[in-house]
Amino acid sequence: MLLVSAFGNFKLGFFSPASSTTTERYLGIWHDTAPDTLGWYFRPFLPRYQTDEPIWIANRNTPILDQSGVLTIDSIDGNLKILHNGGNPIAVSSVEGASNNTSATLLQSGNLVLREMDTDGTIKRVLWQSFDYPTDTLLPGMKLGINLQTGHQWFLQSWLDYSSPAQGSFTLGIEPNATNQLIIRWRRETIYWTSGLLLNGNFNFSRSWNLSFSYTSNEQEKYFEYSLNEGVTSSVFLRIDPEGALSDSRGSFAPCTYGGCWNQLPRPICRKGTGPENFQSKVGLISEHGFKFKESDNMSSTDCRANCFYNCSCIAFATGTSEYTDKQAYCEIWSEGTEFTEIASNNSREIFILAIKEEKWWRSLTIAIGVVLGIPLLCYLCYVTWRKLKAKDNVSLLPTYGKRKSPEKDQSISHELKIFDFQTIAAAANNFSTTNKLGEGGFGPVYKGKLADEQEVAIKRLSRSSGQGIVEFKNEVRLIAKLQHTNLVRLLGCSLHGEERLLVYEFMPNKSLDFFLFNSGRKNVLNWEKRFIIIEGISQGLLYLHKYSRLRVIHRDLKASNILLDDKMNPKISDFGMARIFEVNESEANTKRIVGTYGYMSPEYAMSGIVSIKTDVFSFGVLVLEIVSGQKNHTRHHPDRPLNLIGYAWQLLSDGKGLELIDPSLEQPCSANEVMRCIHVGLLCVQDQAMDRPTMPEVVCMLQNETMPLPPPKQPAFFINANADDQVPEVPDNEVAKFSTNDVTMTTMEAR
Known part of the structure; x- marks a missing residue:
């Protein structure tokens, strides 16, 4: 049975994605009108999307697994729900205070509306509508923006891939800090594309689409919407696909996002002449386990391909669905030196291997001759230049240094x-x-x-x-x-x-924090009172760097060996060689020069080069958990899999066993509430998404105010590696990544 709009142009019912090989079914709305006369031309170029594919899905993250799905109105609270044999009802609408006299209608605009009715059958009010909860498609009359009174946002989110409607990696919404701009983000953090300003009802990318955009901004809401120009049929709508490309229903792509906006990101020098499209699918056996990203990231094939392409040592990747974590998608990559055998067998798997374009032999010969002849001259010029710059650096840095100083x-x-x-x-x-x-x-x-x-x-x-x-x-x-x-x-x-x-x-007579904290014979010097003073002192130092100093400073390498202790065991943050200065109004920046220490680096910084005050907050959270437990972050804490300190702490807190994290060397009594608050704050600081982590002013307030309620921490940023003993691929000297080398820096990546 289908629910059909008044003119038959939209239908509501259950479906399975056309390219899916599973039995999963979804409740969705799709357009049932033949494409306009221009649309047929584009269909050969856009085979993955058809006009009868859904424009809205009710249960994109919770599919039903059989044919038993039924959409119903709950007789008690009047909300829309999906009943099925596989478990509890799936809520489509969740309106509080709704009556049991409600009605659902599919409008000719494609909007599914739940209304409260009067006893005489007239409409009393609209309780809920699907237009407020778009999926990957924008229809005329839908909004992209934010309700300033409730905080509810209207945005599009791509499918995970072309066979799975689950929430994917790309979102299309408004830029909240700018005027009249749309923005596509990858994994909620990285900006992939911006539309530019809205001029005369159009953006540059949409001028050929026969659409008119408008922007509304008032005290209640800010949003974009669009309408169709005269003569254009209602089958034209906008969609963001799993590769981040924005298109209309006829297949016309926004010029700067074709192929997933790859052209918006600068390609590494090591990938010259090669693009993400050069990965080739092969079936066979691979010689060793790769590096597997944590499954909670639920990476799509596009995410995995991007992580491999922008990692110069990566040569291949594979994606799949885990059987152990509720069918979440995983991503595994392999570095240079891995051997692959193309063969069909029971153990074979699909691997995407980067094909490097081979240059013409004569071009290689020309380059080789030029290099041989030019090296001696280049070395001499470099030496002369270096000598001059050396002298200039000494003078510019220390203007009073030398014989001429007064x-x-x-x-x-x-x-x-x-x-x-x-x-x-x-x-x-x-x-x-x-x-x-x-x-x-x-x-x-x-x-x-x-x-x-x-x-x-x-x-x-x-x-x-x-x-x-x-x-x-x-x-x-x-x-x-x-x-x-x-x-x-x-x-x-x-x-x-x-x-x-x-x-x-x-001079700091008591050396550094790691000297005591990670040594079984010396850690008993650090009782809980001293440890809490150290935690508070570090937080005060970071608060000064982030907010109260004349320069806004991001340390970028906060760790136990960089916390020095004076004669009274008070902490002092040291080693500012990797620090970065921010402008007062600057919140984050991208850097190609990634520096720091494994185990203390936030995921967005380690993987994408995004540095902000939340980079230090993450490192501080790791440090707090180490101080409480007396153990290093990379220490294993699970007999069956490489679960690190962060993951172990989160697991204990989730199970109500947070106090089991306390260092056994600590003598009782110590304040259980104070310890639990530190563990809680530490886990808030290491949450996966930077936007979820508190700022240092908030951290200081949490630590000092015992009555302040703390939000529950979300799953932290830690990796589950298929083979925790695999070494991190070495970074060549000419690469931009640099990691500090000291007695706590690891050359083996442990699970975070």
């Missing part, structure tokens, strides 16, 4: 930052002897020293062999010289001498 400027540049000569530093550190060595920092060794005035200092030596370049050195000097806070390590001075770059800090 006595008045010999001791200080600004903010009491002293310039030391190399001989003074070497003497203070006993010529950098091993007995004075405190440990290895992110970019080189750190030594204990004593100046001529008996002041004890810590000296960070950044020589030619260290990973830190002049960029990081300048960054650290420029930043720390301007930052003054009790929970930030204080920079006393610096020195440049040839290839030597040295930073002089105040």
